[in-house]
Amino acid sequence: MLSKTEIRILDLLPSSGLNNSDAPIQCRSRVVPFPTDIDFETLSYVWGTVQDVINISVDGNDVPITTNLAAVLKRIRLVGEIRTVWVDQLCINQQDEEEKANQVALMGRIYSTTSQCLIWLGEIGQDISLSDAQTGLDFIYYVSEGKRKQEGTSELSVSVDFDSVEALRGPMRALDSIGLKYNPWWARMWTLQEAVLPPKACVLWGQLSIQWETIVSAASRWISLPYDPVIYAYYDTLYNIFSQVRGLVFAKENRQGPLDTAFRWSFRGASNPLDKVYGLIGLFPPGTFPRARACDYGLSPATLYAMFTADLIEHHQSLHPIALRYLRNLPQSTPELPRWAFDLAVSGPQFAFTLDGGDYGWYLMSTYDCYNACGATTIDWSRFRYDQTLNALELTGCMLDSIAVAGPRPRGEEPDTSNLSRAGVARMIQDWYQIAEEFYQNQPRHESIYDTNSWPESFWKGLLANIKLDSDSFSEGPATSEDIALAKEFVRTGSRNETYYSMFANLVHRKMIITKTGLLGFGPHHAEVGDQVWILPGGKMPFVLRPSEGQSLSTNELLFIGSSYVDGIMEGEAMELVEPAIDIVLR
Template identity: 25%
Template structure:
């Protein structure tokens, strides 16, 4: 529409409607474009902000545009630009006026809401005199239409590659950003003039690296490049010191998942920051100078500090430029021309980076247009049930399966990135969730040169062999059972490997880690037929395992060189400086004076080493060992595996897999095949080059399935899982008599045995009730409090084996077959924040643990049956869940109910534990006493208290969490109406969502959402399944009177009792 006619349009300020004003008939082949009118075209009749009052008259002229549809095919496509930006939704309303032709033929100016970030971007990008045709996802896609959104998202790669230019909006000018943009531009142009862009190929990379690192000072190109570094080092140092470069790098655009695809598809892409515009390729060239100038910046006259230097490593553009270069070579068929697969892109964007996406499944969808294997994978965007975790878990599981099994680009090492805890509930154990900051794998494939440096499956078994499975949750793979884990060393936790500066304070930790590996190696060589028959192999194992036999070379990871063993001998020599009293302790248990002396000696030795090998070796250890635990298998293989692995876990190699993995066998089978829960990647010295495959005659090929960790064992008797745990614990007592001495020293042996004795529970409850609240907690507390700094850590721990709670009475009523017969007359949903711990955390101080309340918790919960975890699942042992909330954040009606239960010793007494919040370094030994009558003085102190409870406690009084100010307070607050199944006029409820703590990041915070409904039978419906309370009670009584166990169960009880007696006698003998 001509600009001169715009002033004749009547502005009605009605809301813009995509269906009537710009309907997209064929979203699979057509798309919308926006024509942004110049500032001079604004209408006097349009108020500031182009919508409801946005501000005052000082604001710039309002935004005015038109939206039209066009086919996404040449040559009929209209030339356009595309915008890449961050949505940044907020509460401030902003609008753009859209000139539209309505179905009745009239022209009107309609109002369309936009985010504040887009509002600012359009004001900066708008031309003063000429219209601009631009594609903007927020305005050109009907975001309320899931089907259209899915179709248009599938076209986004094509849209951005068809654009004449992509504008990357970083935001308004601030923090001296104009100077940073100008610096990038000047330096980038000088580097371009040198001509080194021709080396951006697989073949040219070694030459490029030599130039950047000044490998040959006499080379002409190197001299020119180094001269640029010298010339601008001062400006880079100044920009680092004043924080302007850091601020530029930390703009939110660099953390958004969608921008990767948008950045890479168009040859002409520019950064726009305020009023400054700059070719992105110039920023790439300048960024390399910035990175390699760091050595100059730490020297006089610039002398940047270590803290300031750390900012030099925070360049987020490297990943974007890597993806962009590979995509351009792929499109132009130059160099290696392979492009990036979806798996490679996911690694680049989410591993070790804080990339995020508001919609979880967009982590995948945002990269499809850039992935060269997108068509082969056959993944189609699906935006139905957008916020459903169950639907998202289903999508992520399907994506993982396709990436592993597809013929074009299938890779078993997708499994390397399945870590715990998951960011999405319901994900199978083998599925990566690609959360921000996903932990790196030690197996870093050189994607740029497609180089693999391990082949654990053997060269003859590189093809993935997928087995059919009965469920989409289960992955069936063929592979080799290597060996069973027999011994573990401490490690792989935050205590031993804190997130601190790699260059500072890690000497004792690294040496302690070496000592653990050496101790396992000494055990290995004492066994017959071990793989370390020669002194050379022993030395190799000693230096290979701590760094997973990988080495940082020219910015990429390669197989380590045997020459490293010379430098490792230096590390072993430093290890000899340790005091004898520290040999059997972790690094954090060392006395401060000893630690400081060792650090000084270690640094002295390192300063006097020849070359940089020792420094690099230490960095490689810190890089790979932080989330790995050294292990030894029954046949003597030495390696590193997941921090959560346990004795009895299995090391396996899958066909098509270049590294081994650790799995845990489950007691259920599928069609006669074993099933396993996936734990994580491993390095196992002696099998990394296909030795396991070559020894098929010695170790048969195994077929198995990776199953969800949520799968629990099924037994014909409801009591058998508990008794099986007693039997396992009994044998463990028999094997670890020496450890039990520590319990005796702490005067806790009697209590522990009483809490775990089958006869004790049979005598007190009439049936086997082994899993008291604190069985594992008592075990942990006894062990921890008895061990001093010079006593070896107990390596055994009760394994968590998830299983449904026996007699769980709170199934999800919303999934009941009876639910469809009812309708809600009132519904309430609310979310709460809490901290979630495991019993394993009782030995740690806040914020990672519950040590100040450990003794008090034991006192409160020891005699009470565990109420259950989320969804009625009991993880058993150390893995049981505990929640902690600030008491004042708990709804008042819940607080009153808890206090009433304690005051009158009602059935709910002991379900929740109320404690004071102790001063740092002090402990709590008793619950807060509840007064005989409620008082205002007692309530005033709620902000000084915490509430600790199991998730299962919530189910007992769930409506009280929601009842206040719900509109149906009378029904919600009457627990007599609350039941686990719907009934006419009753109340049902369930926790519909709970997040998981990011334990790998040292976090315990979670959020949970509760939903409750008052329901009634639908008109004309009858519910024949409703049973009277007397019927239910009678059936429960009959069930309780059945024989407690079969002969098999009785035999298990007998053996457990004998094992406990034997352990007790052994303790007496040693004493």
């Protein structure tokens, strides 16, 4: 078994003069201290299925590997010399969980110190001609440099009119096959750090290749190109490559913190759900994730995701990681996951509802810092603790009020669908307004500490969460009286206007709630009557929590329901009304 200061590297032997594609693959392995002065390349590829394997020779022994790995090894094998590589499938004993944990913890450094990463996008599809594939790559070079390749730089390059939609139809179809929509390389968690960390990379596609830096340059120029009818005709094809490349560039330039990175890339899959976390760790300095850093493959996904969420809270010194909507009862939801934890396994149907086709996925990520419900308070780190035995979060909180009214949850227009139409949303808002009006008409004035006469203003502000959003769900500032007037107009007419994004983004995640003392807000879709609104020191939004059934009051154990907007307490006003913070346990 390898120690924590060793790695195994692979010498890929030459093909001994035989036809390179037919010669059997032969390798020698070496165990070397790590870090090492030996130059080695790394591979980035999609494993493929473990049922689809082929035997190769390693140190004279037959070793099964996936056919996709065998394909790339044949492609990169040199004719007259040894090529030294590190490849996870062969350089880590996949049957030894302890070695696997040790080596996975080193993978960030392995990919950071490689001489070059070889990114394998697979063989060229049988229905794609070699000339179309090469011309597609030439077009990327053309966008990158703003000019054609020099004559003779590629023996396969052909003369194609890059100003013709029809002439590019075949090459763009070829590029489409290696983009996000059809090529699984872009959708695997491990390939994130494999593309981000190496100092140099080369993309391999069958017998063709292109430098990663060329694709990066093309992606950078593409975003700022003036309108071009030819390029626009193939916008989706180019977007499915260049948008992903730009995201990887942002990650390489450290523009994203751990929470943003985890949220942004959680759509990527992994054969082992634990790798949804372990595939991210190498992107950040040692110590960023003290709990998850051990890469323990004996943990359950529910425990690891909770540990990772606690690490995110401590790293960012913020409760933002628990303010992201917790998605329940989706096909990929992690069993037994605490409600406060970030579920990285939900990568397919990310959102339970869409409105007019939009999922507004970044809403809770981009708007959390617009508020300051906790006022001047901060997280009490002396009381903050993650309990791995209970898989629970211990911290402090202040209970403000109980929910007396929980409006009906949005429902899809058609059976078994999750999409809501503009007309359906307008009707739902009208129903909520009527429910609120009946509540306040029957509310005894002396039992409320809030001005119940102002509830209509709170209702309309709450629909927008008191912010104006742009089309990407980022705040442009507080909602104005004009924005509220437009919200009313939408409910009256059902016509799309400038408040469309603000209202729909909020309602994808929330429904109307009213507390016993008359606070009106919008809380998680699964909030119920009897749930409680809490202020958590250091939390910029109020949180809806539910007392656990069968628990004694002394334990203060609460089920986490989600973050909320409650009008009138979003800037710390409630801190003058609540009792001192007490110890609580979130499940």
